[in-house]
Amino acid sequence: MKKHVGCLCQIIPPFIIDELKKAGVAIPTNTRTISREFRERRADQLALRSSQSALVTPPTKNADRFVYDSNTTQHQRLLLVRKEGGAATVDPIVNTVYENAGIIREYYKTAFNYLSVDNHGADLILNVHFGQNYANAFWDGDEMTFGDGDGEVFINLANALDVAGHELTHGVVQYTAGLTYQGQPGALNEHYADVFGSVIKQVSKKQTAATADWLIGDEIMGPSLQGQALRSMKAPGTAYDNPLMGKDPQPDHMNAIYKGTGDNGGVHINSGIPNKVFFLVATGIETDKAALLWFETLKTLKPTTNFKSFKTAILKQAKKLAVAKRVPADTETVVKESFLAVGL
Ligand SMILES: [Zn+2]
Known part of the structure; x- marks a missing residue:
């Protein structure tokens, strides 16, 4: 079992954010500050987890999906709005990200007999409506998070299957090759x-x-x-x-x-x-x-x-x-x- 050292991997790279700022676009200016805070907080949690996983083999789970609504705050796992097998909600973003995570999970299982990000069926944690107009989506080592975008330059990042597939694959890479993010x-x-x-x-x-x-x-x-x-x-x-x-x-x-x-x-x-x-x-x-x-x-x-x-x-x-x-x-x-x- 490889160490769970993950990246804070954002779909929209820093050089695009910089260009947008130069052009005077009202992308939340704290985007990179948020990233740094997450990286530090997550690094502590991951260090703890990887020291534990060296001793115990994680139990096999069912790769259940859990969708949380950050409700425009910068908190993850805030309000659980839909879980595996649960009925659709009134929020189309919640339903889309739930469906997309299912498509991605099914792809890896059908094509490669690989279950979830870790092949042990880890739960898929998905946060939507993160921050105010937050124009990014990221994998941070153990969950996925999607902002709503500003509606002008970027629209809701949870809608796109390739964005979710990209972020979830960072999880797969983390648990297989563990490629350094540099x-x-x-x-x-x-x-x-x-x-x-x-x-x-x-x-x-x-x-x-x-x-x-x-x-x-x-x-x-x-x-x-x-x-x-x-x-x-x-x-x-x-x-x-x-x-x-x-x-x-x-x-x-x-x-x-x-x-x-x-x-x-x-x-x-x-x-x-x-x-x-x-x-x-x-x-x-x-x-x-x-x-x-x-x-x-x-x-x-x-x-x-x-x-x-x-x-x-x-x-x-x-x-x-x-x-x-x-x-x-x-x-x-x-x-x-x-x-x-x-x-x-
Ligand atoms: Zn990426």
Whole structure:
């Protein structure tokens, strides 16, 4: 059992929040302060929990969903408004996040026989209406939290399946590879969250690699940002270019890799490189086969895996799965060509 060291992983990266502030957009100014407070409080709880889990194996649970209403406060697990098997409520946001969590749970179970985030059926804790106009959604190590957005730039973050899939996958990564949330391992952590956010959206919409839009967060863009998205896996660097958010900084090739210190060493920036690889592989062997290859590889990665060792791990798994006839025979070739296309 890996240590439960989680990230405070937010769907909207710090550089977008900074651009919005520069543009004078009334995104709650305490967004990053809230994040820091959470990180500190959560770090204490997680340290306690991981020292406990080293001694006891967690009991298997049923991955029950619990939806809490933060009622525009910054408190999590405030009012329990819907639990597993409970009737729909009058609040459509509560019902949507409940349904979406069910779709994500079912995907991991059906595709990989993997139950909840920890494969031990951990309960899925979902908080909605967090803060006032809070324009973000995050996984913080043991639960998911969604703000309502400001209604202009970002609309309710709990509505989008890819956002929930992204955040929940941070939980899956935490309990499998445990990728460190910094530099290239952090970009791979972000990459995995985008991959399964996008894959689950494709499965739900019955799309193929060719018909999917490969956009992340396009459904949370408010009236002033219509037609844009947070990221594009198909064409990193082209998801947005507007006076409010600035320009999408994601590279799609190693020759443009971000080497700065912002965004934990570019975790939401350099994820564009492996994102492009996944798009190319999915286009070559179909999304479900690429997803299987990526998930099987995830279980073999280390917390410090970088892009180069990631390529080695994917190739090794491609060979293994092709022998077992679980992916097409030419998968290894497709994978090699796809990594070459981004300079790896
Ligand atoms: Zn993330």
